[in-house]
Structures are given as structure tokens and as C-alpha cells.
Amino acid sequence: MVKEYYDPEVKYMLWDDFQIRHIDDLKLKVKGYSDDECKEFDTTEDILQFYPNFKDFIEQFFAEEELVNSSTRLNYLSNYADTKTYSVVATEQLTGRLHVNENLFKPSPKVMEVLHNATYEDVYLYDLTREDELAVEISKREEISTDHILIHSGSSDVIKTVMSLVLNKGDTVLISAPSWNYYKSIVELKMAKAEYYDVVPGKNSYEFDVSGLMSKARAVSPRIIIITTPHNPTGAVISASDLETIIKENPSSLVIVDEAYLGFSEQKFDVRHLLAAYSNVVFSRTFSKLYGLAGIRVGYGLCAPMAKQVFRLDVNPFRVNNISRKMAVAALRDEKYYKGLLKDITESRNFFINEMNSISGVKAFDSAANFVFIHFSENTDVQALKDYLAQNGYLVRLWTEGSRLAMRVTLDRKETMEKVVALMKEFLEK
Incomplete structure (x- = not known):
């Protein structure tokens, strides 16, 4: 007789997660x-x-x-009846998380020292000092005034604040294809329209179709153009000259430059020049990726001082929590640690790309981020490959490009990527 029981956690669990939790009890047969x-x-x-x-x-x-x-029914919410909520897939897994682009190399130990040295005042007092210590630290590094710096609880909130205040019903937003679906969710929330420009595969890396973007912008007159660089999910980067051309030749559009993956390569824009020369650009950054602080939710925007004053209307009157900001400052100051971390990530990334490209029917593209985008031959069952990796403890993300299923794999340390490569080869050689 089978004993029935109810586990509230199971309600929100994917079948893959449930099977992994009970992998020794649930013996499954695989049928392709x-x-x-x-x-x-x-x-x-x-x-x-x-x-x-x-x-x-x-x-x-x-x-x-x-x-x-x-x-x-709530009539005052009727305008949002068809609006979809962006959500991430829940997982109980703490290892093998190669699907959400966390920094699996961990943050600087000096960040943890902030937690150990936290005071009661850090917890029960509002920070009412004249200047935000984090904004001052960023100001020193970027050599721009704090008047340009908007501290927020993650770059996703920077983007949401900017889009929410700028967009009106019926406006158009130009987004890359493929792209992070979060942008589209905000467009729908504001009852605006999404149009797309292409980021396309080149010989070794994906590339921004800048001429196509400019043509589409002329056709649809977008209120906002979103440039994600390094690009999610492909790892592509846009050149400084192309970015400035887009900003300069679309003065009626706000250009949001999402730099969530800034720092995983040597690419960096002259932000001070762009902010001084143009008023229609906002840069969005986060401490979640390179600095490995996804759990404490800190990010910031860089924009014109007048724009900052408007964007602050949508920001909590009290600053992002004291301890989180102090941890972010500690991360910024530990340049030696993150220089070493970048070296390790680059080594792991180069190893993984080279190994994947040594497999027949596989194309791993060069990346300027902490993940790699992969194409497989048409006869490869990419969904089954994803399932096989999950059965062995590694979660990855699939993306649909037309009729093709592509895979994005977040980087971990080299020894972990060696195991992933071995599993990939094992599956693909069957």
C-alpha cells in the first residue's frame, strides 16, 4: 500500500528537481x-x-x-488582466546551477567581513547622511559626479524604474532578439509595444545587427531602445563607435545600456564622455554578476543629473539597506581579488569553449560574459541533453531561435566545467 503525504515544497517544484532530490528512490528509464x-x-x-x-x-x-x-473581481486592476508576470523558475538545488548566470566563483572575503562586523546601528538606523558612501565610491572610479549616480536595489529595478517613468501606453520599445524576457514584461505592464532588432551569429561570436537596428528605429520611432552588452544570452558586445552612433542618431529615443555583465571582459565604454555629450542615455549596472552579490540586491544607474531627479520619484525615500551598500563598497575596493577572479573565469571560459568546439556538430560562441551560448547540429536532441545534464546534477538554460534550440551554460570553476564537458561528450557520442 502506498502511503500518501503532503509536502508543501513539492507544490512549487519542477519534476526535474523532485527527481534529483529522490534520485536513489525513483529509478527511471529514458526513452527518446x-x-x-x-x-x-x-x-x-x-x-x-x-x-x-x-x-x-x-x-x-x-x-x-x-x-x-x-x-x-477588482475592477481597478482590470487594465492588467492580460499582463504577464516575469518570474524565474524555482529550484531547491544549491550546486550545479549553470542556468541563471550567478557568479559561482563567490565574492571577495572582504564582503563577508562587513557582515561579521555589522553593528546594531547598521540595522535599526536609517542612513540619513548627506552623501551615500556607495555613490561616492562609484563616483571616484567613474570620475563623474554623484549627481549622475542612482543607487537602486539591483539593475533590474533600475531598468524597471526608468521604463516605468518614461513609457506611455502605446509607446514602442526596441529590444534585441534573442533577449532577456524581463524587458518585454515591463513593456506589457505599461501597455506599450515591443519591436525587435537582431543579434546574429557570426563566425566565432554573435554580432549586433546595427544597420538593422537603425532601420527598425527609423520605421517605428521607439520611445526606448535597449542595448544589452555584453549581451544575454549570446555574450556578444557592441562596439563603442556603434553604441555612440545609435545614441547620437536617435535623439528622440532613450537608449538604455544594460551592462549587467560588465567586467567579464576588457570592454568598457567612456561613460563620462557619453553622459556629457548626450542626454538620452542611461547605463544600468549591478553587483550581482562580476561581484557575486546577487543575494543582497544592489545595483545602480548612470544618467544625466536632471534624469536622476525624475527617476528618484520611483525610488524608496530611504536608501538601499545599510549593510548591502557597505558590502558593495568592500567589493569595489578589493580590486586584487576580482582581478584574480576574472583570470579564473577567463581560463574556465576558454577551456569550455575550446572543448565544446572540439566536438563534432557543436558550436560554442566566444563570450564576453560569465556564460557560453551553444548551437548543436539539427539531429541533436537538445532537450534530452538538457535533461541528461539535470539528471547528473547540472541545470542549464535552453533558448528557442526560430526552429533551433540553443543552450546557454553559466561558467563555474574549471574542474566543474570538465565534468560538464565529459557529460556532454558522453551524451552526444551515444
């Missing part, structure tokens, strides 16, 4: 299916492309929901 037999649907739009009549079910479902909830 071709792409014609098995499809993966990540969004409602994916289902509709495969089965257009699914819209009838959706309409019926929401009609029934509206009937059931008509007496209690």
Missing part, C-alpha cells in the same frame, strides 16, 4: 522522442503557434473565470 513527436511549450504563444485552436480554450477558460469571480 524525435522533435516531431515531442514539443516543449514555455509560453501560451508557443502553444498557439503549434495549435491555433487553443485560443478557444483560453477564451472559454477566462469567460468561466470572469463569471465565477464577477462578484469579487
Whole structure:
């Protein structure tokens, strides 16, 4: 007789996570299916492309929901009935997390010293000092006034604040394809429209189609243009001259430069020049990636002083928490540690790319970030490969490009990437 029980954590758990947790108890047999037999649907739009009549079910479902909830529905939120929430996939796994672009090399030990030395005042007092210590530290490094620096709780919040205040209903936002879906979720929240320009595969790396971007901008007159560099998910970078051309020739558009992966390569823009020469650009940065501080939620924006005053309208009147900002300052000051970390990441990245490219039917693209984007031959079951890696403790992310499934793999230390390469080869050689 099977004993039934209820575990509240299971409600939010993916089947892969549940199977990994009970891998010794749940013995599974693997059966492969071709792409014609098995499809993966990540969004409602994916289902509709495969089965257009699914819209009838959706309409019926929401009609029934509206009937059931008509007496209690919140009319003041009716404008957002069709708005989708951006969310990340929950996982209980603490190792093998090669799917969310965390810095798996860990932050500077000096960051942890801040925690150990925290005082009661750090906890119970608001920081009401005239200057924000973190903004001052950034100011020294960028050689710009703190009037240009907007401290926020992560770069995602910088982007959301800027887009929320700039966008109006019906405006157009120009986003790269492929791209981080978070941008589109904000566009939908503001009842605006998303248009796309391409980031395309070149010989060894992905490249920004700048001429295509400029052509699309002329056609749709976007309120906002988003440039993610290094680019997620491909690791591509845009040149300084191309970026300045986009800013200069689109004076009616706000150009948001998302630099979340800044520091994983030698590429860096002359931010001081761009902010002095143009008022229609905002840079968004984070301490989550290079500095490995994703858990404490700190980021910042760089923009014109007048723009900062407006963006502050959407920011909490009290600063990002005291301890988080002190940890960010400690990270900025430990340049020696992060120089060594960058050396280790570069070594791991070069090793992984070279090893993957030694496998027949595999193309790993050069990257300026802490992840690598990979194409496989048409006869490769990429979904099955992802599942095989998960069964062995490593989570990766798949991206759909037209009819192709590509894979993005976050970098860990070389010894971990050696294990991932071995598993990849083992699967692909079957």
C-alpha cells in the first residue's frame, strides 16, 4: 500500500528537481522522442503557434473565470488582466546551477567581513547622511559626479524604474532578439509595444545587427531602445563607435545600456564622455554578476543629473539597506581579488569553449560574459541533453531561435566545467 503525504515544497517544484532530490528512490528509464513527436511549450504563444485552436480554450477558460469571480473581481486592476508576470523558475538545488548566470566563483572575503562586523546601528538606523558612501565610491572610479549616480536595489529595478517613468501606453520599445524576457514584461505592464532588432551569429561570436537596428528605429520611432552588452544570452558586445552612433542618431529615443555583465571582459565604454555629450542615455549596472552579490540586491544607474531627479520619484525615500551598500563598497575596493577572479573565469571560459568546439556538430560562441551560448547540429536532441545534464546534477538554460534550440551554460570553476564537458561528450557520442 502506498502511503500518501503532503509536502508543501513539492507544490512549487519542477519534476526535474523532485527527481534529483529522490534520485536513489525513483529509478527511471529514458526513452527518446524525435522533435516531431515531442514539443516543449514555455509560453501560451508557443502553444498557439503549434495549435491555433487553443485560443478557444483560453477564451472559454477566462469567460468561466470572469463569471465565477464577477462578484469579487477588482475592477481597478482590470487594465492588467492580460499582463504577464516575469518570474524565474524555482529550484531547491544549491550546486550545479549553470542556468541563471550567478557568479559561482563567490565574492571577495572582504564582503563577508562587513557582515561579521555589522553593528546594531547598521540595522535599526536609517542612513540619513548627506552623501551615500556607495555613490561616492562609484563616483571616484567613474570620475563623474554623484549627481549622475542612482543607487537602486539591483539593475533590474533600475531598468524597471526608468521604463516605468518614461513609457506611455502605446509607446514602442526596441529590444534585441534573442533577449532577456524581463524587458518585454515591463513593456506589457505599461501597455506599450515591443519591436525587435537582431543579434546574429557570426563566425566565432554573435554580432549586433546595427544597420538593422537603425532601420527598425527609423520605421517605428521607439520611445526606448535597449542595448544589452555584453549581451544575454549570446555574450556578444557592441562596439563603442556603434553604441555612440545609435545614441547620437536617435535623439528622440532613450537608449538604455544594460551592462549587467560588465567586467567579464576588457570592454568598457567612456561613460563620462557619453553622459556629457548626450542626454538620452542611461547605463544600468549591478553587483550581482562580476561581484557575486546577487543575494543582497544592489545595483545602480548612470544618467544625466536632471534624469536622476525624475527617476528618484520611483525610488524608496530611504536608501538601499545599510549593510548591502557597505558590502558593495568592500567589493569595489578589493580590486586584487576580482582581478584574480576574472583570470579564473577567463581560463574556465576558454577551456569550455575550446572543448565544446572540439566536438563534432557543436558550436560554442566566444563570450564576453560569465556564460557560453551553444548551437548543436539539427539531429541533436537538445532537450534530452538538457535533461541528461539535470539528471547528473547540472541545470542549464535552453533558448528557442526560430526552429533551433540553443543552450546557454553559466561558467563555474574549471574542474566543474570538465565534468560538464565529459557529460556532454558522453551524451552526444551515444
